[in-house]
Amino acid sequence: MAKHEKFSYGVSPGKGKNYVQLSHDAGVEASAIREILSVTQGRPEIISLAGGLPDSGMFESEKFLSILSDLTHGKCLDHKGRKIEAGDLYQYAPSEGVPFFFETLNAWINKTEDFGTLENENLLVISAAQQGLDLFAKAFIDPCREASVIVGAPTYVAELNVLGGRSGNLEIIGIPLDEKGMQVEQIWDLPKEKLAKCKYIYAVPTFDNPAGTELSEKRRKELIDISNEFGIPIIEDEPYACLRYEGKKLHSIMHYDDIGCTVRLQTFSKMAAPGLRLGYMAGSKELVSRIRVMLQSSTLCASSLNQYMLAEFMRRGWLEQYWAKVIPVYRERMNAMLGAMDEHLTPYGSWVKPKGGLFVWLTLNEINGDALFREAIKKNVAIVGGSSFFPPNSDKKLHNSARLNFSKSNPAELRTAIERLGAACAALDKK
Ligand SMILES: Cc1ncc(COP(=O)(O)O)c(C=O)c1O
Structure with a gap:
């Protein structure tokens, strides 16, 4: 969870500085995930499993364009x-x-x-x-x-x-x-x-x-x-x-x-x-x-x-058609990632095969998820350490975990990413 701090900023009316105190709401710090995403920006060598976005290549932009045209030209009732x-x-x-x-x-x-x-x-x-x-x-x-x-x-x-x-x-x-x-x-x-x-x-x-x-x-x-x-x-x-x-x-x-x-x-x-x-x-x-x-x-x-x-x-009826298009693609990606996890991550943790959605949750035996994030970046793969997803005061052992997203990468990239993650786990395991 993002940290929360009192936030103020300086303004300079005439001479001297005044400090404006912002509300509790404005004190929420940027989420760790945004910071992780910024680490990966401009670095194409990193395969990111950190986001949670659908694959933008699959959006129905042409269909939306045809609808906009029809709406604009009075062709829709x-x-x-x-x-x-x-x-x-x-x-x-x-x-x-x-x-x-x-x-x-x-x-x-x-x-x-x-x-x-x-x-x-x-x-x-x-x-x-x-x-x-x-x-x-x-x-x-x-x-x-x-x-x-x-x-x-x-x-x-x-x-x-x-x-x-x-x-x-x-x-x-x-x-x-x-x-x-x-x-x-x-x-x-x-x-x-x-x-x-x-x-x-x-x-x-x-x-x-x-x-x-x-x-x-x-x-x-x-x-x-x-x-x-x-x-x-x-x-x-x-x-x-x-x-x-x-x-x-x-x-x-x-x-x-x-x-x-x-x-x-x-x-x-x-x-x-x-x-x-x-x-x-x-x-x-x-x-x-x-x-x-x-x-x-x-x-x-x-x-x-x-x-x-x-x-x-x-x-x-294009909503259901969109699902029919994306579901097999995401299913294939999820299975590719799970297969690679069996191969490379079994010594380091466990996971439950999801029946849907965009994420696999990795529960690590001994490794802290944030430490794994740092090590994984060195090996050109991004993940989100589990600590971001727990309320304050939760048991720190639960932070031995990570969220892995499979919707943005193709099966080959996912296999490479998991192999790299396995190498990152191995490096931390030795320390
Ligand atoms: C569980 C959950 N709720 C809500 C949202 C917010 O989604 P949106 O505001 O795009 O509908 C998300 C986005 O990832 C989510 O994962």
Whole structure:
């Protein structure tokens, strides 16, 4: 997790210097991953397994271009059969979303998801999942009050940064993961006072970032039981569910929820393209209406142009076609990496084969993940050491780990990268 420090800067009005003290939020330091990515920039000899991005070579740029042309020339009709005018694309949108996108999205969710029919008041278009995480932290956590939030250990680094920035009075409770995801049964044993001040449980149930695990159905149900028992909302963040390489789709957490305690967050970043910056939140009408007002102070609305583009992309059935194209490619890359790991990394650690997503989590026997990062860079391969993904005060032994991404490199590059990583492990093992 990024460190948090008081931050001030000097200004020089007239003579002398004044120091401007910035807020707690502004004190969050850049994430270690950004620093790692900057080390690799301009060094083509380094194979990077450090990022978490989809392969930009596979984005549907030509299809988006044809849609933009058709929209601009008045060749597209909205959900009510009305012609979309070019000017509509560049206008402000209602804060809940452009009606064409909102209706297309709602119909698509009701057809493909398993949490029952959403009414309009249950749904809100947002500028991708990260905006949702930021708004939830602001909606639930009051910086002046003691609070706690439960997350997986490890978990998504930018959620840790959101939480760290939100409040200095916040305790982030990490619940360890095993091969079936967050060990939610451990939540029952947390001290009562921690549960009493818990604002939400943050879960990435399907192929999480960074560990690539899938939360078992039993644990999904148990999260709802915990939520019912202690009155704690659940945030179900699902960016990777569309990238399934094997096994059958499990029910969402929201599927088991009959009291409205789950907030569902889904992004089109991995489903279509992160540059669109589009996603949605679904939840109780009361919460959605509050977040809609907060969104107005944040971005007013998500990009109109991108909503029209994505709505038309979905209407043409191109979303599912994109998945059908990327899934076999990513599956092949993952298998190439896992095969090389069997060959080169077996003496140094263990891992669970993911069923989808973009990452393999390496648990190291003796080696610290940050030390491995430094050694690996010398051998021209970049990884992210595990420490970035744990809440503060987590057991340092858990930092004997690393996240390996397989979506950006081809199978041959992945095999070379893992061979180099094996050499880096061997070098550290001897020390
Ligand atoms: C678990 C998780 N949640 C949320 C996000 C944010 O994605 P976006 O803001 O692009 O939707 C990411 C991005 O990598 C992620 O891994």
